[in-house]
Amino acid sequence: MELVTIEEVRAAAERLNGVTVRTPLLPVPSASRNQESSEGSSLWLKPESLQVVGAFKLRGAFNAIAMLDRNRRSRGVIAFSSGNHAQAVAYSARHFGIPAVIVMPDNAPRIKVDSTRSHGAEVIQVPIGDHADVAVALAEERGLTMIPPYDDAAVIAGQGTVGLEIAADLPEVDVVLVPISGGGLAAGVAVAIKALCPSAQVIGVEPELAADTAEGLRLGHQVDWPVDDRARTIADGLRAQPSELTFAHLRKFLDGVVTVSEDEIRSAIQVLARQARLIAEPSGAVATAAYLFRGHDLPVGKTVAILSGGNIDADLLRTILT
């Protein structure tokens, strides 16, 4: 299988220049771990919540759309997603002035539907479970190009620009903590970090309740967790599983995977709000949770936690801040 290269990540960065926010690395000197093993480690955040759509997803979606043949692109794009990928595709399509159709399950939160529409996309809501089939049929019917959320080299290369920026800003980084769901972000970041900072370790982070990749890498092959099991975690953005393509990257490049509990995710959201003044969604907080609560499972050193997104329901945020 052909893996994404650092050259493809660099080319993606060129395309994203002026479109995505060049997020800074934020030192958090006051973030102390709950273990004695914290000695010698220090934390930086990579706040992808600051992207216009509130998550890193814009990098991959935009890169994929930018790489389409101009004629094909002009006919429009389509995606099925109820999450941050939907908004990323909608925003990118508007940038190019092309139609975007987003197929969402009919139980998607109102705020995500509205937000996707606000970027100019046509939202079609269908019963949950049907949305992949509907999207494929619509793509065919209208000549739209499907933009996958992670199972795509252009998407992985786009997400990899997060790693490119980390390597540029902190070349002496020792540990990069990255959330894993479909694996696009983790794959892209790992490609970039391993090419540019070969001595750094890239560690994936999953919720305990959706730890299919941790298990799969331990066993050496992909495993399939029932969707109902994965749906238990509060981290709604981490309920997907890697594709063959992303799993191949993770198997080759990741140095390990750690898991965090639901309570640890909630605590990390609190710490991020209080000590870094950043709003994180649960999926966005897992890497910080790993730093804070899984220090004994992690290498010591200069650590970057990728805060992948900040689109959290207002009620949930209020509850967690209590």
Place this chain on the structure above:
Amino acid sequence: MELVTIEEVRAAAERLNGVTVRTPLLPVPSASRNQESSEGSSLWLKPESLQVVGAFKLRGAFNAIAMLDRNRRSRGVIAFSSGNHAQAVAYSARHFGIPAVIVMPDNAPRIKVDSTRSHGAEVIQVPIGDHADVAVALAEERGLTMIPPYDDAAVIAGQGTVGLEIAADLPEVDVVLVPISGGGLAAGVAVAIKALCPSAQVIGVEPELAADTAEGLRLGHQVDWPVDDRARTIADGLRAQPSELTFAHLRKFLDGVVTVSEDEIRSAIQVLARQARLIAEPSGAVATAAYLFRGHDLPVGKTVAILSGGNIDADLLRTILT
């Protein structure tokens, strides 16, 4: 009176390089004003809440301490403040490995006292009203150098680096909205913007309940509002008044001052949380409030609102997010 020059701001930027976060400009395409006059305007945020101490204050305090003669600096520094300046001086002193004493009123919020101590400073709490006198006496007794929160050319030059970065990132900026309290940030930013983007307008923002500078600039001379009046605003960081030095800068460089209500400040905190995933303290939200609710008083065009800080009490944040 000698005003701060753009060369002094540039020199400050050299000193701050690698110490302060180079905060990005964040586009907020979804921020729509509550007036029809919003046509043609667009908003970027300059999130100084992302500095290690949660506010721009680190820029001025660090620059002032860095400029001290080495021998004098080694004896230590002192400040009186219950707010973000306290943490900025404490953090900067630790960077240089020198003693720092912060004199705080004995009713200062516990969290600010703890946070200042966490940066290694000695905190001395005294009855409110006495803290300036105690600080002056202590400075004399221990040979410490007083670092003023705004009435100081080195502090103003440090805060001006915010303007330098705005000019570099958005040279075509039309409007810069900056909170005014003691006036150090507004003075420094105005020096930088007027030098580098002479066609841009710099507009100060005050709470209606602490609008001494708006009144003073209208009358052409400083006015003194009773401290009890100024204490009414929720924006606890905007209760100070300019000094002669900062007022002279504001009089020369500002294109206007607008005021915002307490409700508008609360609404802006909500908008910043939901649409930009940023936690703002009330003082940090006034510039955004001006953009959202005072559009008819502002020039049209590419607008930067400086989000000056994010140190908000958890209970207050929760209440506002409800």
